[in-house]
Structures are given as C-alpha cells and as structure tokens.
Amino acid sequence: MLIRNLLTAACAAAVLAAPAVQARTAPAQVTEASVVLKDGTYQVSWKTSRPGAPVDLYVAASPDAPLKAMRKLADNDTDGAAGVASAQAGAARPYFYVVADGAKTGLRAATRVVPLEGAANFRDLGGYSAAGGKHVRWGQVFRSNGLSTLTDADYKTVGDLDVRLVCDLRTDQERKTQPTVWRGGKAVPVFLNSPKAGLDIDMRALFGNGPPSPQAVRANFIGFYKLMPDAYAGEYKAMFEKLLAGDAPMLVHCSAGKDRTGVASALILTALGVPRAQVTADYAMSETLLDTESARRAMAAGAKSDDPNAAMFAKLPPEITRVLMRTEPAYVEAALDAVTEKYGSVEAYLDKVLGVDAKDLAALRARYLE
Structure with missing residues (x-):
C-alpha cells in the first residue's frame, strides 16, 4: 500500500510539473527589434522573451519579402x-528580420529615417x-518634408521604395515656389494635392498685437494645432x-514635414492602434532632424514670391523661429485633444468627419499591421 501511494503521488507531481517544463521549453519570441545606421554600418539590436535566446538574422530589399527570399x-x-x-546589407534601404530559434514568426526592422541629401x-x-499585439508594417507609409531639393542619388533611394501615391499637403503657392519634379522609380506616382490656394490662417495671427514673444507665439501655435484637424x-x-x-x-508630406x-501621421498611427506615447514620440522626432536655419533659407526663397506668410517667416527673429520649428509633444497633443473634446474621441472624429468607421479601422489594421 505504501509503495502504491508513493507511486500515485509521484505521478501526480509529474502531471503538475508538466506545464512548467513545457513553458521552459517553448520557443523564445523576439519582442523588440531596431536598426540604426551609423558610419556606414547598420546596428541591429533586439530583445527576446528569454534573454540570451539564440536568433537568426536575415535581410531583404523588400519589406514584404518572405523568409525563403x-x-x-x-x-x-x-x-x-x-x-x-x-x-553586406546589399540594398539602399535594407529590411532586417530577426527570428528566435524554433519560433514561427519574428520581427522586421529598418531604420526609421531614410537618409537623403x-x-x-x-x-x-x-x-x-x-x-x-501587432506592429505597423514597414515600407507602407512614409512621411517627409519638401521634395524639391532631392538629388539624383536621393531619387535612386526613393525609387526603390516603390511609392505609388504622394499626398502633398502644401498649398498651391508652396508648390509653385518649390515644385516637385519626380524622377525616381519605375513609374511616376499619383499625386494627391491639397486644393488650398494658400494657408487657411494668416500667420500674422500667431504673433498677436505688438512685438511677438516666444510665449505668446507658442500659445497661439497650439491654438493653430487645435484648428488643424x-x-x-x-x-x-x-x-x-x-x-x-x-x-x-x-x-x-508638406514643407517642413512636421x-x-x-497631424496626418498622428491620425494614421492612432487609427492603427498605436499607443499615444509612441504617436507623440514620432511627432517629436522632426525637431531632431530639421535644421532651423535651412528652413529659414527655404522661407526666404519663398519670400521672393507673392507668399506673405513666407515673407514674414523669413524676417522673424531666431527666438520666434525656434518656437515655430519645434515639434513639442504639446503641439500634436493639442490637435488630438481638440478632436476628443469636440467629437468624443479620435476614433469618433475619424468616423464622423473623415468617414472612417469601425469597419474601415478593422480593414486598415488588417492591411497595415503584421
């Protein structure tokens, strides 16, 4: 009897322990992957659900390449x-794929910024x-500042992206001053241009009465963001x-791309279910990439035309220009909070104003998430 009881207890213990053993032997998963280009080398880094788990690293020229390719x-x-x-990467814009040994799927990664001259x-x-628990697909939606100064080398890189549609949010006046002459890729993409002849607001309204101060301009700029949606x-x-x-x-894209x-990028990412913190972080990135002095020169070029806003921007003191060139998270937060206050949520704005309902959101996520 004693032996039988001991055997029964041992079997019960083995059954109870089985899930833990299976959990330990389950394949690890890649939970994060990122790529930074520095000094001609792509620095690929990743994290796995089990630290130190072995992974395989692949590369392809296409963001949609299957593993066998x-x-x-x-x-x-x-x-x-x-x-x-x-x-070694073998492409102007390589897409990397990191997968843990034994796992059915991994994560794709690429540089956030497409380096152009x-x-x-x-x-x-x-x-x-x-x-x-999914991720936005790489190589499907790009954002940028103006394209009028892209070089032949830039167009070779951009051509490989296979861009099919360009949404140009600039005004007619901006397109006239700094035209885009597309010369990259297998075919010229379709252009979806803003129908606005000029900006809906007078930039002078941002400065208030009397000499402009950075504080007043910042407050008025936040007000502009609230109106933008x-x-x-x-x-x-x-x-x-x-x-x-x-x-x-x-x-x-628009002129500065910020x-x-x-706001357009924030709406797209929000529609895809990207957390607000990542949405605002993506917005804020523009400030680290844009050169305020270059923007001033571009506006100075525009000032030679009949664009009063460009002429005014070109004459602003540096402390005011810096406010306008910033991508402080509070700016885009103001736009998103404004639609939430007016319509109940960003999703409600998408539905009531842009015609993107719950069914459309599901379709967008099915197409642009993986």
Missing part, C-alpha cells in the same frame, strides 16, 4: 546585437507596436480613402 546574415546569435556593413525629415512609419479634414479624408483602397506605399504632416 531573405538572405541569412547570422545564425544562433545570442548577444542581442549585430553590425552589418552597408555593402535633400530631405532631412523623410522617414518610415513602420515598426511601431499597435493594436492586437477640421481645417484639413478634406485632405485627411482623401488620404484615408487612398489608404483604404490600398494605394501604398504612400508618401505624405505640422500638417505631423
């Missing part, structure tokens, strides 16, 4: 990082964590219609 760069790498020389703020909205509702509605139609890869484009 990728080239393996590292096998059973356990230190969480790898350096890949540009020549003539556009400092050209970047990919892919890779952010989003709804349902409704002022550009027509452009944003058309943009979402194209996204729903699958007209991607898409490029959204205000009108910043």
